[in-house]
Amino acid sequence: MDLTRRHVLTGAAGIAAAPLLPAISAHATAPMADKQAPSFYRYKVGDIQVTVVSDGKNVFKLEDSFITNAKKEEVSAALQKAYMAPDMMTIYFAPLVINTGGKLVVIDTGNGALAKTNSKGANGLFAENFVAAGFDPKNVDMVVISHFHGDHVNGLLTAEGTPAFPNAEVLVPATEWKFWMDDGEMSRAPAGRMQGLFKNNRSIFEASLKKKVTPYEWGKEIAPGLTSVETIGHTPGHTSYVLASGSGKVFIQSDVTNNPNPFASNPGWHAFFDQDGDQAEKTRRRVYDMVVAEKLQVQGFHYPFPGLGHVEKDGNGYRVIPAPWNPSI
Known part of the structure; x- marks a missing residue:
């Protein structure tokens, strides 16, 4: 077509002279959503499939006592540097479901069904997200516990106080x-949080599970491809894991750090929930130096969802680089 300057000008004039078309309004017929889709994410380690299942999060006001060896102003500045609210702390929770092909294994269980009510749906979401991911609690062969804090063990029970995984063997660190x-340790526990932990753990393991657990040692393959690793300090028997299959390997760090901002970037900071802060720091530095040197992927229970990434040195601390979201498995 021969498009001349005269045609262009004539067309432009016509458009300018034409009356404006009446505005067409769009009608939003769909209601606004009031919650996210079920949160789970899958990836492969060799022939083993890992499903990260979110238990939600806990957001609370930053207090002076949160980190015992740093000023609140320093912590606030670190949070703000990471584009987080300077006066609030967010802790995420993400148990794992490992399908080895022959066994279905759950690692840690989240805050439990009662937490969903108490937190108004902010956490305690593992059970419903677990089912949404296509799993049946009756089909779980093993539940592996890393340590005895409520956000890891409370999900062993339903809201009615019955075993959440009725056919599963429950494995716990021997230490x-x-x-x-130990009754002696319980009698010496300080009032408050520590006494509450003893009471909660006795309720779960003695009253409800009736001590039907299998203690495991460190350095052992406790499930196909899953080897236990000593990472003490956070608790006396705190345990992490190496999951390996074929050429794939990932370090499941449990609570070596909490949210990497600020605890990976400031590995010397001691949180109030670390039972032995000095030992927890030594473990944190040892583990992170190891995963940096070996370029291991790390799966963090308290990392922002889905919690898989790499760690690199960053000044006096470390930086966690989240793994890219992969739409395929």
Whole structure:
């Protein structure tokens, strides 16, 4: 077509002279959503499939006592540097479901069904997200516990106080079991949080599970491809894991750090929930130096969802680089 300057000008004039078309309004017929889709994410480690299942999060006001060896102003500045609210702390929770092909294994269980009500749906979401991910609690062969804090063990029970995984063997770290089931340790526990932990653990493991657990040692393959690793300090028997299959390997760090901002970037900071802060720091530096040197992927229970990434040195601390979201498995 021969498009001349005269045609262009004539067309432009016509458009300018034409009356404006009446505005067409769009009608939003769909209601606004009031919650996210079920939160789970899958990836492969060799022939093993890992499903990260969110238990939600806890957001609370930053207090002076949150980190015992740093000023609140320093912590606020670190949070703000990470584009987080300077006066609030967010802790995420993400248990794992591992399908080895022959066994279905759950690692840690989240805050439990009662937490969903108490938190108004902010956490305690593992059970419903677990089912949404296509799993049946009756089909779980093993539940592996890393340590005895409520956000890891409370999900062993339903809201009615019955076993959440009725056919599963429950495996616990031998050192952790010995500490929390020791009457002498319980009698010496300080009032407040520690006494509450002893009471909660006794309620779950003695009253409800009736001590039907299998203690495991460190350095052992406790499930196909899953080897336990000593990472003490957070608790006396705190345990992490190496999951390996074929050429794939990931370090499941449990609570070596909490949210990497600020605890990976400031590995010397001691949180109030670390039972032995000095030992927890030594473990944190040892583990993170190892995963940096070996370029291991790390799966963090308290990392922002889905919690898979790499760690690199960053000044006096470390930086967690989240793994890219992969739409395929």
